[in-house]
Amino acid sequence: MWEMLQYEFLQNAFLAGIMIAGIAPVIGVYLVLRRQSLMADTLSHVSLAGVAVGSLIGTYPMVTAMIAALIGAVFVDTLRRSFRAYSELSIAILMSGGLASAVVLMSFNKGASRGFTSYLFGSIIAVSTTDLLVMAGVVALCALFFWFFWRPMYVLTFDEETAQVSGVPARALSLAFSLLAGLVVAVSMPIVGVLLVSSLMVLPAAISLRVSRGFTMTVWVAVVTGLACVLGGLTASYQLDIPPGGTIVLLLLAVLVVVLVVKRVFSLGASRMESNAKVVNGKTVEER
Amino acid sequence: MQLAELRDVVFGYGQAPVLEQMNLQVGASEFIGLTGPNGSAKTTTLKLLLGLLSPQQGQVEFSSTGPQGKPLVVGYVPQNIASFNAGFPSTVSELVRSGLYTRKRWFGLLPSKEVDRVEKVLKQVGMWEHRKRKIGELSGGQKQRVCLARALVLEPDLLVLDEPTTGMDVEARTTFYDLLQHQVQHHGRTVLMVTHDLEETLPRLTRLLVLDKRIRFDGSPQQFQERMDLRARTATLPLYCCYDDEERDAALVAREGVL
Numbered sequence: 001m002w003e004m005l006q007y008e009f010l011q012n013a014f015l016a017g018i019m020i021a022g023i024a025p026v027i028g029v030y031l032v033l034r035r036q037s038l039m040a041d042t043l044s045h046v047s048l049a050g051v052a053v054g055s056l057i058g059t060y061p062m063v064t065a066m067i068a069a070l071i072g073a074v075f076v077d078t079l080r081r082s083f084r085a086y087s088e089l090s091i092a093i094l095m096s097g098g099l100a101s102a103v104v105l106m107s108f109n110k111g112a113s114r115g116f117t118s119y120l121f122g123s124i125i126a127v128s129t130t131d132l133l134v135m136a137g138v139v140a141l142c143a144l145f146f147w148f149f150w151r152p153m154y155v156l157t158f159d160e161e162t163a164q165v166s167g168v169p170a171r172a173l174s175l176a177f178s179l180l181a182g183l184v185v186a187v188s189m190p191i192v193g194v195l196l197v198s199s200l201m202v203l204p205a206a207i208s209l210r211v212s213r214g215f216t217m218t219v220w221v222a223v224v225t226g227l228a229c230v231l232g233g234l235t236a237s238y239q240l241d242i243p244p245g246g247t248i249v250l251l252l253l254a255v256l257v258v259v260l261v262v263k264r265v266f267s268l269g270a271s272r273m274e275s276n277a278k279v280v281n282g283k284t285v286e287e288r
Numbered sequence: 289m290q291l292a293e294l295r296d297v298v299f300g301y302g303q304a305p306v307l308e309q310m311n312l313q314v315g316a317s318e319f320i321g322l323t324g325p326n327g328s329a330k331t332t333t334l335k336l337l338l339g340l341l342s343p344q345q346g347q348v349e350f351s352s353t354g355p356q357g358k359p360l361v362v363g364y365v366p367q368n369i370a371s372f373n374a375g376f377p378s379t380v381s382e383l384v385r386s387g388l389y390t391r392k393r394w395f396g397l398l399p400s401k402e403v404d405r406v407e408k409v410l411k412q413v414g415m416w417e418h419r420k421r422k423i424g425e426l427s428g429g430q431k432q433r434v435c436l437a438r439a440l441v442l443e444p445d446l447l448v449l450d451e452p453t454t455g456m457d458v459e460a461r462t463t464f465y466d467l468l469q470h471q472v473q474h475h476g477r478t479v480l481m482v483t484h485d486l487e488e489t490l491p492r493l494t495r496l497l498v499l500d501k502r503i504r505f506d507g508s509p510q511q512f513q514e515r516m517d518l519r520a521r522t523a524t525l526p527l528y529c530c531y532d533d534e535e536r537d538a539a540l541v542a543r544e545g546v547l
Contacts, residue, residue: 033376151389158376158386165338165364166442167391209377213422218377 004238012127013191013234013244019135020188020200021230023142025222027181028201029208033157038091039076039178040198043185046072046098048194050186051119052105061119062134065189069182072098077178081171122193122245135187142180149173154215191230193245200226203252210259225255290315290351291360291446291478292337297346299329299336306332308502310346314446316355319472320480321489324499330482331367333499334448337480338364354445355476363387363439365432367450367482380426380434381406381419387438402441409437413467428455433464440471447471449481461485465492 004010031039050068054061072094079090106116118126146153156163156173164170181201188197208222233248240247290313297310306329314320314337322330335341336348354360376383385406388398410416413433423431432452439447447468453461469492471477483489490496490509498505498512505512 148395151386151394152391155386155389158378158383159366161335161338161340161366162364162439164340165362166387166389209375212377213420214379214382215377216382 004235009125009127010234010238012129012132013125014231015132016127016135016191017230017234018227019132019139020184020191021226022223023139024184024188024197024201025204025208025226026142026146026219027177027184028203028205028226029219029222030153030157030177031181032202032205032209036076036080036091037202038088038095038198039181040185040201042076042091042095042098043069043072043182044189044194044197045095045102047182047186047189048116048119049098049101049105051116051189051194052102052109055116056105056109060130062131062186062190066134066183066186068098069186070179073178073182074175077175118193119189120193120195121243122189122191122196122248123243126190131187131190138183138187142184145176145180149176153177191234191244192248193243196245196249199249199252200230203249203256204229207252207256207259210256210263225252229255291354292351293347293349294333294337294343295347295349297336297343297348299332299341299343305344306501307336310336310502312337312497312503312506314478314480316445316478317472317476318478318480318495319469319493320478320495320497321486321493322480322482322497322499323484323486324504328500330499331450334364334450334480334482338362338448356445360446361442361444363442363444363447365435365439365447365449365452368454375424378423379420380415380423381410383423383434384410384419384437384441387441390442405441405443409440412440413437414463429457429460429464432456433460436464436467443475444477446478446480449479451482451484453483453485458488461488465489468492 005014028040031037047065047069050065051061053068054064057064075094076090079093082090152163152168152173155166156168156170160170160174184201185197188200192200204222204226205218207225208218212218212221229251230248233251234244236242236251237244237247292314294310294312297307298305299307299310306327310333312333322333324330332341336343339348350362351360378386385398385403388402388406393402407416410419413436415430415433415437418426418430423434426434432455436449436452439449449468453464456464465488468479468481472479472494481489486496490512493509496505496507496509496512497503505515
């Protein structure tokens with residue numbers, strides 16, 4: 001198994017996977033708790049339009065994808081405030097807008113359709129050294145953000161109004177978080193692909209929320225789950241010659257199903273033991 | 289000493305104002321109940337006072353210091369906060385501790401004196417034994433008590449609560465109001481609370497405000513009781529006439545010819 005790491009492209013893929021899996025689930029936990037689970041999906045569709053622009057004008061696609069994601073993040077945050085009662089509307093508006101732009105822009109550049117496939121579904125041979133450096137920059141930025149703003153982000157995520165009263169600059173912090181989410185989505189594309197990038201954010205959070213007690217534990221369990229599934233998925237992808245994005249997401253889904261089933265069995269067992277204990281106690285009292 | 293003041297405030301969500309020429313002063317060590325019919329802008333008033341909304345006209349002013357001369361600290365428990373984010377993956381003590389995360393405390397270790405307060409307020413609200421439970425596992429009343437503890441942990445000079453006892457049973461409500469009264473009487477805090485539960489809160493309040501687009505009544509519970517005694521005579525008049533001297537008198541004169 002270890003011999004596969006002698007290939008440079010796989011070393012790059014694993015390094016990229018570790019970096020993405022280290023940060024995407026953290027973003028995912030906040031997205032889920034802020035009821036913005038579909039935001040990553042939206043930003044990935046907008047990023048795809050950025051990739052299309054990049055290949056059309058002949059520049060490095062990840063940069064144009066990042067720019068598109070940043071613009072998308074600003075729009076999501078602004079529209080979310082404009083449609084406060086229907087905040088998911090902003091997601092729907094941008095998702096359709098992003099995908100429509102991408103499809104139209106791609107049609108102008110028919111020769112690049114093969115390259116687009118790797119952005120749509122992810123590819124372990126698509127990660128270049130430049131991609132790795134950009135990813136490392138984004139991950140470092142995210143790490144700094146959460147290091148400095150861990151406490152205000154917690155307060156903001158729990159309740160925006162109480163956060164504002166306690167002096168948290170809710171609007172600025174919320175926008176900064178959306179921008180970071182956009183950047184992470186854009187740099188995750190080469191590995192998991194546009195269509196599955198949100199799963200890498202949301203599924204580890206969903207798994208972690210089922211098993212963790214406390215906020216810090218939720219974040220750490222999500223990161224560990226993400227890392228395990230990304231590394232496992234990349235290995236399986238290489239060994240079985242299947243797309244990495246889909247493999248990683250299927251692995252995450254499998255873990256989620258196992259967690260849900262095990263939790264259900266445990267809770268059924270616990271309630272059965274509780275009711276048995278009541279019956280036993282009842283009989284003992286009657287006999288006495 | 290005035291902690292906060294709304295002066296000639298006008299506010300509306302659309303074209304029609306929901307608050308007209310609102311004047312309100314909040315002093316130290318007061319237990320103020322804010323009541324009024326649905327849609328009378330009670331929550332809006334609190335949000336204007338807290339700076340969550342900006343007035344279209346008029347001014348909102350805060351004292352820079354509290355009664356002890358230290359910077360003014362404000363605590364806030366919004367309406368239904370506990371049910372809004374019930375699935376938040378926090379333990380009770382983690383959530384209460386987060387009440388300490390004001391701008392000055394974003395970085396570094398929290399002073400042990402402040403961390404000790406988490407235990408103190410959890411004991412005050414009767415939730416210490418539940419400190420390791422997830423908030424999603426608590427009942428509605430328990431969640432509200434945790435949210436109150438979170439607001440109290442900063443030792444606020446002004447505590448603003450928006451219908452904090454929604455969903456609580458009678459016993460839990462009584463305990464909750466006793467706790468708020470204790471904060472006013474023994475810690476010198478000011479409590480401003482939106483409530484419809486006048487029967488239980490009135491004996492504890494030091495001041496009652498009745499709101500309907502503007503303040504219709506502002507006085508002590510005793511004065512309010514006197515107004516309520518007139519209710520039989522004013523039963524067919526609009527509700528606010530029970531509280532507003534001028535409008536009540538005008539309505540009575542219009543109907544009965546005499547006061």
